Structure formats: structure tokens, C-alpha cells
Amino acid sequence: xxxxSQALVDRGHEVVWLTxxxxxxRVKATGATFVKTRAIAAIDAxxxxxxxxxxxxxxxxxxxxxxVAQVADYRAILAEFPADALLVDVFPHGARALHELGEIPxxxxxxxxxxxxxxxxxxxxxxxxxxxxxxxxxVWNSLQQLxxxxxxxxxxxxxxxxxxRKVLGLKKIPFGEPAEYFTYSPLLHIQASxxxxxxxxxxxxxxxxxxxxxxxxxxxxxxxxxxxPAWWKTVVSHSRVVxxxxxxxxxxxxxxxxxxxRALKDDPSxxxxxxxPHGKDxxxxxxxxxxxxxxxxxxxxxxxPRLSLLITNGGYGSITQALSHGVPxxxxxxxxxxxxxxxRVTWCGAGIDLxxxxxxxxQVKAAANKILSDESYSARAKTLGRELNEQGGSQKASILLExxxxxxxxxxxxx
Numbered sequence: 437x438x439x440x441s442q443a444l445v446d447r448g449h450e451v452v453w454l455t456x457x458x459x460x461x462r463v464k465a466t467g468a469t470f471v472k473t474r475a476i477a478a479i480d481a482x483x484x485x486x487x488x489x490x491x492x493x494x495x496x497x498x499x500x501x502x503x504v505a506q507v508a509d510y511r512a513i514l515a516e517f518p519a520d521a522l523l524v525d526v527f528p529h530g531a532r533a534l535h536e537l538g539e540i541p542x543x544x545x546x547x548x549x550x551x552x553x554x555x556x557x558x559x560x561x562x563x564x565x566x567x568x569x570x571x572x573x574x575v576w577n578s579l580q581q582l583x584x585x586x587x588x589x590x591x592x593x594x595x596x597x598x599x600x601r602k603v604l605g606l607k608k609i610p611f612g613e614p615a616e617y618f619t620y621s622p623l624l625h626i627q628a629s630x631x632x633x634x635x636x637x638x639x640x641x642x643x644x645x646x647x648x649x650x651x652x653x654x655x656x657x658x659x660x661x662x663x664x665p666a667w668w669k670t671v672v673s674h675s676r677v678v679x680x681x682x683x684x685x686x687x688x689x690x691x692x693x694x695x696x697x698r699a700l701k702d703d704p705s706x707x708x709x710x711x712x713p714h715g716k717d718x719x720x721x722x723x724x725x726x727x728x729x730x731x732x733x734x735x736x737x738x739x740x741p742r743l744s745l746l747i748t749n750g751g752y753g754s755i756t757q758a759l760s761h762g763v764p765x766x767x768x769x770x771x772x773x774x775x776x777x778x779x780r781v782t783w784c785g786a787g788i789d790l791x792x793x794x795x796x797x798x799q800v801k802a803a804a805n806k807i808l809s810d811e812s813y814s815a816r817a818k819t820l821g822r823e824l825n826e827q828g829g830s831q832k833a834s835i836l837l838e839x840x841x842x843x844x845x846x847x848x849x850x851x
Contacts, residue, residue: 439653443830475505503600506530547627564775651827699800750774762818785816
């Protein structure tokens, strides 16, 4: 969202950004106007406390107030800011409701997690699967998608949303709507990826004509030499640098970071870069190693081009950024959407998925050595990187939003 906001501001647009209070500095850095969530914040509080988003666990009853909360927070802004378009990331039912009520002209969605479709060959969300490779697998996968569309969503999610739509004075959602209608705008969906990484799956119905891939969305902030650690020159001159990171929510270093450091620190040919706010804790548990460096934070646009391998728990943003620099990946994450992101990486041949949150030293060592010794992983990562970088990034996303708003204005004038 930072990258899109920055691009819109740079193109002369006025942007108002609704998000949680702890993101205020990030919002203002792009030149957007910051507004903190209120009704939504109350719903999000328990999820934040548990380091979770609560968006993919399919406990639909926990969404019983989210649509109304979204509408309340959006209306508070729209009362003074007559937006030409509304851009939301996940669970867009508040935006859909306002659009149907005629309170916003158009709305778009931004995909910052894997792109899920409901076709016969599309892997089921949070399954960690790739498209089926056999007729039997295709039949079973198609059956799962049909059960989801005609049984699970109508029985468990549709009533939760419809109850809130009734409060807002809206009709019920039609029975049997495909999953895409619950997740993406039928007017415009912007996916921060490329088609190959998303199994080249097409969404159903009109959504197929409204999906645009834009590649990684990254706002590059200026970095001075004084912000880089003293050991950075070692990174620049080293031929085999391995990055180790563990995302923004599941950050317990004992699950991935410490096993990875212990597995690889005795290889003198490698330089290990640990990027984590828990770096000091990790260092205290690892006996002295001359080839391990620690940083709370490093600019990815400087670090990633130096890496021969990134070990990660598989956050979508980190994965797409790494691939855009041609970096192969070793993934070890099973929470929320991470297993699906890892499945995409392995399906493309750009890395290995350990299929666990807590890999053993032997698992990390074997997989890392395999990737580093087999040039095919790097070659496929570079091929995928070229495709990602050709998508247009935040500038394309901004142009798509401009075109969406312009099309609506033309329809209004013609009416």
C-alpha cells in the first residue's frame, strides 16, 4: 500500500489512508493523509494480540461485525473527502456495500497475499497445494471447489455477511456466488505478483477481465551509508551471501532463524545475514561465529541483489521481492497464507519448501546446500524475476486506478 500511495501522490492525487494507529509514520512518509481506524481497530485488537490476521482461518463467525465496522470507518472519511475511488486490500465487503449503496463511485482491491481462484484446477486456499497433476487430482480438487462454493460459503460465510448487509439496508448476497466475489472487486483487482507465480489460473466470470498483475509493490526509501552497519562492506565483497529472516508476525527466532544459523554457520564459504529485531537474542544463543552478521533492519533493495539464497518463513511480500532480484528461496512457514506462497515457489522451481514451521538443522542444511549447488534454482528465480519486473509496479497500479475512476466519470456524464 505504501508504494501505491506514494505513486498516486507523486502523480498529483490526494490520498487519504485509513489504517491502524501504529502505521501513521509510514502513511505520512508517502505524503498521504493519515486517518486511524476506530471501529475496525476494536475488531482487530484480539488478532493483533495473538500475532494473527484472522483472515484465512475460516472461522467466519469472527467476521460478524467487520462489514459494519468497515462501513462506519469509511463513512467517517467520505463525509469530508468525496473520493473518486476506494482501494482496499482483503475482505472488501465494506467497500462492496458502499458501492451498492451508491456512496462510493468505484472500488478496487489490492492482492498482497496469494491470488485465490475457484476453477477446477485452482488449489484450495491454505492447502499448500499446487495445481493437480492427474485426472484424479483434478476431479478431487474440482469437487472441493464446488463444495466450497455451494455448501461451505453459503452455509457459514454468507449468513454472517448478509446479517450485516441487512443492517445496512442491502439485499442478500446471491446464493452460490464463487469465492472470487467474496474476495475481489469485480471492477478492478490489482495483484502484486505475476501470472506464472500464481499458477496462471484465471478467476471466474467477469473477474477474469478485471485482474491486473503489477509485480512487487515496493516503496524504496533513501538509505545513507550511515544507516548501514559497519560490516556492510563484507556483504558487498562476498560471493556467497545467505539471508535469513522470519517475517513480521511469526517472529520467534527459535523456530527458523536459530536452526538456520546453527545449520550453516560452520560453512566458511558462506556469509550469513540475519535480519531480525531479535538478532541480539539469537547471537546470545549461538556460539561465536565469524561468518554471521546481525541487523534489526536492512533495506531489501540493497540486500537482496547480494544474496545467493534467502531463507524465510514465506511472507508474500518478501517472496515476490526476493524473486524480483532473482534470489532462490528456502521456505519454512505453515501459518496463514505462507504454505500457499511456498507452494507457488516450488511449483515454479525457484526454491524448496520444508513444509514446517520448525525445521531441523539437517533439513535446513540439506535444502540450502541443494539450492546453492544446483544452478537451476537460481536460473528459474531469475526468469521469474524478469516476469515480475515487467509488470509495471506501483506506476501501473496508479494508472489502473486512474483509468477506473475515469471510466466511471464517463459513465456518469453519459447518463
